[in-house]
Amino acid sequence: MDDKFDCIVIGGGVAGLAASMMLAKANMKFLLIERGEFAGAKNVSGGVLWGNDLAKLVPNYWEEEDGGWERFINHRRLTFMDEQSTFSLDFKSSHFNEKPYTGVVVLRSKFDNWLSGKVQEAIDASDYAMDSFIATNIKVDEVLMENGKAVGIKTGEDEFHADSVIIAEGVNNLLTRQVGLQDNYVPADHMLTGIKEIIRFDQEVLEQKFQLNGLSGMSNEFVGWATDGVEGGGFLYTNRDTISLGLVVGIKDMREKKRSPHDLLNHFKTHPTIADIIKDGEIVEYSAHVVSSGDARAMPKELYKDGILIAGEAANLLMNAGKAIQGMDYAMRSGILAAETIIEAKEKGDFSSATLKNYRAKLDQSYVMKDINNFQDAVHLLHTETMQKKVPNLVCDFGRQFFTIKNEPTPKSEKMLLGAIKRHASLWELLKLGFKARKSL
Ligand SMILES: Cc1cc2nc3c(=O)[nH]c(=O)nc-3n(C[C@H](O)[C@H](O)[C@H](O)COP(=O)(O)OP(=O)(O)OC[C@H]3O[C@@H](n4cnc5c(N)ncnc54)[C@H](O)[C@@H]3O)c2cc1C
Structure with missing residues (x-):
């Protein structure tokens, strides 16, 4: 031979x-x-x-x-984030419990x-x-x-x-x-850095925190305040008794804004929603790796x-x-x-x-x-300032008004939405975004 x-x-x-x-x-x-x-x-x-x-x-x-593998995904969440709030699209379905799983x-x-x-x-x-x-x-x-x-x-x-x-x-x-x-x-600008911490909890505590059943799991992506103005986004995935929490951030943008990956991850962790999740967790691993932007x-x-x-x-x-x-x-x-x-x-x-x-x-x-x-157009759209900053701020602003109940007459939702649009972008910008999103997604 x-x-x-x-x-x-x-x-x-x-x-x-x-x-x-x-x-x-x-x-x-x-x-x-x-x-x-x-x-x-x-x-x-x-x-x-x-x-x-x-x-x-x-x-x-x-x-x-x-x-x-750690857990199969039957619960997905996409979260917009501003300084104080999070507004999520949340989808959970027992349809995803079928085998072979569609994500582990x-x-x-x-x-x-x-x-x-x-x-x-x-x-x-x-x-x-x-x-x-x-x-x-x-x-x-x-x-x-x-x-x-x-x-x-x-x-x-x-x-x-x-x-x-x-x-x-x-x-x-x-x-x-x-x-x-x-x-x-x-x-x-075609490359990102991924930074991740693995945070451990008692398995039962983790399962209660995320309403997990058996080996079901959740994936959560974040857009907005998570990266403090640097292009990119955040993620959280549930493992057996840990979570993977991290960011992917643009290398060029991070360098221009004189930020470090570690510093940005710490920023993300101070958000009230994230701070509540990771409370009492123990960091057991930290890692970083270059990743393509797509x-x-x-x-x-x-x-x-x-x-x-x-x-x-x-x-x-x-x-x-x-x-x-x-x-x-x-x-x-x-x-x-x-x-x-x-x-x-x-x-x-x-x-x-x-x-x-x-x-x-x-x-x-x-x-x-x-x-x-x-x-490709959607990849580029995600990295624009409108998607990175304006939309998350607008969505959270609207959410804050929509879910607030005061002992006062409640404005119609349309008025709330127009107010939020005015404060964070312009109707024209949103029309352009809608047009681009319709074509690119
Ligand atoms: C923080 C972060 C989060 C991510 N999240 C996700 C996610 O949720 N879902 C997803 O699908 N993807 C995710 N990705 C992307 C995913 O990890 C990569 O796309 C994937 O790992 C690519 O697989 P690969 O086999 O091509 O390369 P790699 O997994 O990088 O494997 C390459 C291998 O080659 C070896 N190697 C390199 N050079 C040599 C050499 N000269 N000689 C011998 N061995 C060599 C390396 O040691 C390594 O083992 C993420 C990436 C990062 C950084």
């Missing part, structure tokens, strides 16, 4: 693990390389894994109560490690049980190229050879740049080359139009499609871009690129 692999997968995050699972199940000989001590050791995410691709990789994963909260160090165990089980059951490997604590320094085609990777003094390489290295995509698929300079202009020039495919956030596949951050589901689907393309290339005996370009076609036909393309 020769030493050459069919494929080397770089990165044991969601994209790399999804690709590896598919390769193992298709009896491919591959090597997955992760620089962390274990898969997930270096990963940060809020994080809800949306959709049900996980069930394709690990059927009936929900039967493993102690599997990689995960903590990445646990989830990735669990999924990596499942990949190992698939390797053990494959024809290449002794020849496919998951190698951790190894950083890939370089993708080896010969005549414009990838032929393997280099780590320190060691070289490993393969017919193909899937680069799933995440948002800090240095190898994608090395192979010439991404410009070395990515503008800072601006398609940050994507690599192409996602394939002779012998190479780019998957997950290395390809800047992410969307956040205000409703949810979708990065892990995109990573999972792109990892699956990349592996499918490699499997087809092996059958054809052709790993050149003539075959690998099918990956791009598959991705374009999938919900990933369809949504990224369809919702």
